[in-house]
Amino acid sequence: MTRNDATTEGTEPDAVETEREVVEGDSEVDEDDGEVVTLAHGAGGEATRSLVDQLVVSRFGDAANPAGRAAEPGAVGLPELDDGSAHPISGGETSIVLTTDSHVVSPPIFPGGDIGRLSVAGTVNDLAAMGVTDPIALTCSLVVEEGTPTATLEAIMESMRATCEEAGVAITTGDTKVMGSGELDGPVINTTGIGAIEPGALVTDAGLSPGDAILVSGTIGDHGIALLSEREGFDLGGGLESDVAPVNGLVAAATDAGEVTAMKDPTRGGLATTLNEMAGKAAVGVEIEERSVPIDDAIASAGELLGIDPLSVANEGKVVLGVDPDDAEAVLEAIRDHPLGENAAIVGRATEDHAGRVVLDTGFGRRYLSEPAGEALPRIC
Amino acid sequence: MATDATLQFRDPDAAREIADRIDALMADVGEPVSLMHVCGSHEQAIAKFGLRSMLPEGLAVRMGPGCPVCVTNMPEVDEAVALAEDGAIVATYGDMYRVPGTAGSLADASAAGADVEIVYSASEAVELAEENPGREVVFFATGFETTAAPTAAILAAGPPGNFSVLSAHKYVPPAMEVVAELPDTDVDGFLAAGHAATITGYGLFEAFVEEYEIPVVVGGFEPLDVLLGIERLLEHIDDGRAGLENAYPRCVSEEGNTAALETMWEVFETTSGEWRGIANIPDANLAVREEYAAYDARERFEIDPDVGAADPLTEQCICGDIMAGTADPDECELFGEECTPRNPVGACMVSSEGTCKIWLEYGGRPDL
Numbered sequence: 001m002t003r004n005d006a007t008t009e010g011t012e013p014d015a016v017e018t019e020r021e022v023v024e025g026d027s028e029v030d031e032d033d034g035e036v037v038t039l040a041h042g043a044g045g046e047a048t049r050s051l052v053d054q055l056v057v058s059r060f061g062d063a064a065n066p067a068g069r070a071a072e073p074g075a076v077g078l079p080e081l082d083d084g085s086a087h088p089i090s091g092g093e094t095s096i097v098l099t100t101d102s103h104v105v106s107p108p109i110f111p112g113g114d115i116g117r118l119s120v121a122g123t124v125n126d127l128a129a130m131g132v133t134d135p136i137a138l139t140c141s142l143v144v145e146e147g148t149p150t151a152t153l154e155a156i157m158e159s160m161r162a163t164c165e166e167a168g169v170a171i172t173t174g175d176t177k178v179m180g181s182g183e184l185d186g187p188v189i190n191t192t193g194i195g196a197i198e199p200g201a202l203v204t205d206a207g208l209s210p211g212d213a214i215l216v217s218g219t220i221g222d223h224g225i226a227l228l229s230e231r232e233g234f235d236l237g238g239g240l241e242s243d244v245a246p247v248n249g250l251v252a253a254a255t256d257a258g259e260v261t262a263m264k265d266p267t268r269g270g271l272a273t274t275l276n277e278m279a280g281k282a283a284v285g286v287e288i289e290e291r292s293v294p295i296d297d298a299i300a301s302a303g304e305l306l307g308i309d310p311l312s313v314a315n316e317g318k319v320v321l322g323v324d325p326d327d328a329e330a331v332l333e334a335i336r337d338h339p340l341g342e343n344a345a346i347v348g349r350a351t352e353d354h355a356g357r358v359v360l361d362t363g364f365g366r367r368y369l370s371e372p373a374g375e376a377l378p379r380i381c
Numbered sequence: 382m383a384t385d386a387t388l389q390f391r392d393p394d395a396a397r398e399i400a401d402r403i404d405a406l407m408a409d410v411g412e413p414v415s416l417m418h419v420c421g422s423h424e425q426a427i428a429k430f431g432l433r434s435m436l437p438e439g440l441a442v443r444m445g446p447g448c449p450v451c452v453t454n455m456p457e458v459d460e461a462v463a464l465a466e467d468g469a470i471v472a473t474y475g476d477m478y479r480v481p482g483t484a485g486s487l488a489d490a491s492a493a494g495a496d497v498e499i500v501y502s503a504s505e506a507v508e509l510a511e512e513n514p515g516r517e518v519v520f521f522a523t524g525f526e527t528t529a530a531p532t533a534a535i536l537a538a539g540p541p542g543n544f545s546v547l548s549a550h551k552y553v554p555p556a557m558e559v560v561a562e563l564p565d566t567d568v569d570g571f572l573a574a575g576h577a578a579t580i581t582g583y584g585l586f587e588a589f590v591e592e593y594e595i596p597v598v599v600g601g602f603e604p605l606d607v608l609l610g611i612e613r614l615l616e617h618i619d620d621g622r623a624g625l626e627n628a629y630p631r632c633v634s635e636e637g638n639t640a641a642l643e644t645m646w647e648v649f650e651t652t653s654g655e656w657r658g659i660a661n662i663p664d665a666n667l668a669v670r671e672e673y674a675a676y677d678a679r680e681r682f683e684i685d686p687d688v689g690a691a692d693p694l695t696e697q698c699i700c701g702d703i704m705a706g707t708a709d710p711d712e713c714e715l716f717g718e719e720c721t722p723r724n725p726v727g728a729c730m731v732s733s734e735g736t737c738k739i740w741l742e743y744g745g746r747p748d749l
Contacts, residue, residue, distance in 0.1 A: 036492045040723065047723055232501065307475075307733070363393035364604050365431030368744035 046371065048268070052081065074199025076130070080281070082205050083126040083264060086197070095199045099126040100192040108156065108186050111226050112241030113316070116159035119189040121316055124167045124246040125265040129319055131203040132195030133252035138164065140174035141190040146181040156187065167246035169193075201255070206281035207262035212350040213328035214286060215321045217250055217335050218243065218343040219294045220271050221303060224313020229302045239298045245317030250338040254319075257334035258327025265319050270312045273371040274320050275358045279350075286358045288348035288369060312372040322350060390603030391430075399608040400435040406615040413439040415567050416614055417560070417706050419447035419553060420574030421734020422602050428743035430604040442611065446556045446704040447574065449524040449549075450476040450732035452656040457549040458482030459686035461521040464547065464678065465495035466687075470513060471547075472498045472506035473521035474528075476732040481725060484689030487521075503528070503535045510544035519678045523549045526580040529667050530641040533648035536673050547678040550667035552651055553577055554585060559662050561593045565707045568595060570614035575601040575629040580645070582637025583627045594623040601629040648673055657728055658701030694719055700727035703736050710740040717741055 040047040061079040074095040076086040084099030103119040120138065127135050140160065144153065164170060171191075222243040229240050247265070254260055262282065266274035271293070279286045295303075295310050303310045317340060323331045328346055335341035360369040407414065418424065424444040427433055436442065446452050459482040465471040471487060478499055479488045491497040496516075500506045503520055510518035522532045529550040536546060553574070560566055573586055578599045586597045596617035600610025610628045617624050627633055647670070654666030669677035678684070697715055702708035710716050710729070720726040722738050729735035 038488060038492045040488075050723075360431070362429070362431045364396050365434030367428060367431035367434070368742070370742045 083129040094196050097132045097195045102190040104188050113244035114159050116156035117163045118244050119191045120160050120163040121244050121246045123191040123193040127193045127195045128248040128251040129263045129265045131201045132197050133248040135169045135193050135195040137172040139192040140171045143177045143188040145179050145184040203263045205264050208282035208284050208322040208350040210350050210352040211325050212261050212322040213325050213346050214348040217319045217341050219296045221299050221310025223316040225299045225302050243317035247319050250340050253334045253338050254331050258331040259324040260321050262322035266315045272312045272369050276371045280356045283355045285351040285354040289361045291363050292347045294343040294345050390605040404437050407437045410619050414569050415441045416570045417443050417445040417568045418572035419445045421448040424739050426602050426607050428739045443706045444736045445560050445706050448734040451728040451735045453549045454655045454657045455482045460684045462490045463684050463686035464519050465490045469517040469519045470496040471519050472500045475499045480728050480731045484687040503532045507540045510541045518544050521547045525553050526577040530580050530645045533645040536648045536676050537644050545676045545678040545681050552665050555665040563705050570596045572610045573597050573599045578633045580638050584635040590625045596623045598626045598628050694726045698727040700729045710737040
């Protein structure tokens with residue numbers, strides 16, 4: 001239970017302190033006052049956001065970044081903390097969309113996928129969640145440890161190739177670094193993706209309006225629960241597999257079928273975090289009917305055993321969409337016609353009430369669905 | 382597990398039928414009723430399934446001292462942190478990981494380089510000891526009878542020589558007595574924890590019911606179990622009788638798991654100790670008996686914990702009142718402000734079994 005599967009914030013422990021000192025106008029780094037990065041900072045949710053705000057947004061989120069304030073149509077900047085950034089070019093006719101993701105996962109080859117497939121799908125899906133379904137190219141930076149079997153890397157790279165083919169994208173530039181033995185726990189793969197889109201077709205996290213239907217493209221919790229079960233050595237008779245897959249084709253089918261108002265891929269922190277972010281950014285409420293959320297039976301059972309809610313763990317081949325209510329059925333049908341979307345469902349709607357929060361109707365009563373506070377920890381009993 | 386067997390205890394239509402009967406009982410009782418459960422898993426079930434929003438006004442269901450993590454005393458956490466900092470591998474349940482002691486949590490120790498391992502069971506901690514023969518492995522053992530019995534079984538079976546236990550195990554029945562005697566606590570009935578009762582048996586509560594004349598119903602953890610337990614308690618209250626009832630017969634018997642109990646009392650003895658925020662409770666802590674001193678971390682090591690200066694905020698923390706059933710989390714000034722799951726002041730905000738964390742996450746009594 002010690003690694004997160006898609007940690008973008010690779011920071012030195014004392015970097016937190018650097019920020020504090022800068023704010024105070026003092027260049028010295030005080031390593032001794034106790035504050036360090038913890039795993040919770042990499043688990044998605046509030047802790048991650050707070051670290052990113054403190055380290056990155058505070059420095060790069062202002063006018064220094066041309067898209068920083070998102071004043072122009074077709075621009076998405078750093079402060080929005082969307083799946084990527086968008087930059088209008090050619091007089092605003094086109095926006096270039098850029099996203100990046102570093103991938104570490106333990107174990108690197110897991111049921112249903114591997115770090116190679118994850119690193120391609122992760123970036124393709126971030127672009128897709130902004131509406132870019134035909135990416136121009138990906139980069140690949142690979143950091144490996146001395147002693148890593150070449151055969152392992154062959155398998156990972158071959159998986160990247162196959163996943164690129166599936167997504168219809170190529171890796172066109174990259175970098176390779178080798179670290180000394182013991183300096184790195186497992187391979188780290190960074191991919192950056194670039195795409196172009198008409199500004200009007202750009203979909204952000206923040207686009208929900210009251211009344212919009214909330215759709216998920218398939219079963220929820222597969223990746224997170226499958227990996228946690230694997231790490232804990234739970235043998236549940238097989239069948240627990242990550243959902244890792246590029247969803248750009250599915251997203252293209254959805255956006256062709258109707259008006260998608262908001263979209264996000266529910267990776268770290270799972271559906272719970274994604275819905276809270278979408279509700280918060282749009283200042284609307286979201287109501288979800290728990291029994292409509294598709295969850296695989298084996299995943300649900302394993303989640304109960306682990307004491308971990310499938311709604312709060314990562315998915316790597318899913319997308320959450322806000323859809324104009326008039327188009328919801330058409331979009332649902334289009335997603336279900338896609339091979340990755342057969343379990344898609346309408347799970348709720350955006351509301352004017354309880355802005356910024358997500359309410360879950362459990363079938364018994366109603367309660368909030370909050371984002372997980374830190375890394376998922378198993379319970380005592 | 383979400384098997385067919387559990388799904389029948391998660392039938393919303395059946396739940397609404399029980400809720401209707403609860404409504405009728407409350408109307409019959411005609412005055413506010415305050416029930417207490419003593420188990421974090423009950424609070425989890427109530428909050429996770431949104432059961433409070435099904436209950437009529439005037440019926441309060443509060444959590445008492447039912448979160449073993451929450452009642453673990455700060456100096457006990459300090460001891461675990463000290464052992465980790467001194468080079469032992471400290472294994473513990475996930476819930477304990479972020480609980481602050483006076484000078485930091487095991488998570489802080491881990492971030493600073495100490496070896497802290499999260500385990501699901503005592504036997505997993507023993508496996509760690511077997512895998513690390515050159516290291517001392519200390520199992521920071523928390524929990525009520527449900528986890529104390531397995532810890533005892535491990536010690537009775539003779540674990541490896543590099544394995545020891547730092548016991549913070551607690552024993553529930555004396556705590557119920559203390560809560561029942563607290564002057565400000567107003568409890569009309571106790572929903573007792575089915576998990577612990579699988580070990581102790583429900584017969585254990587007979588003396589309590591007789592002495593305090595408060596009804597006790599042992600309940601399970603699926604939504605229908607909880608609602609059924611509440612209904613049974615209201616029946617007792619409506620009839621004006623204080624009885625003992627087992628509403629979880631598929632798991633709990635009158636005498637409990639006698640073999641597990643025998644081992645538990647062979648390895649542990651009760652001792653007085655502080656339950657965090659509540660009181661020093663006689664006979665409610667479980668200490669390793671002298672016969673097993675070789676596996677008692679407190680005997681094996683000279684533990685000299687750093688004791689931090691008390692966080693001034695802890696003065697304002699009302700965890701104790703919440704666990705005594707005299708206050709709800711939203712009555713605490715720190716709740717959701719200075720005290721959050723990321724920066725918990727009191728243990729009730731740390732554990733997934735803690736009332737404050739549960740209320741913040743699920744919205745305690747939300748009008749949704």
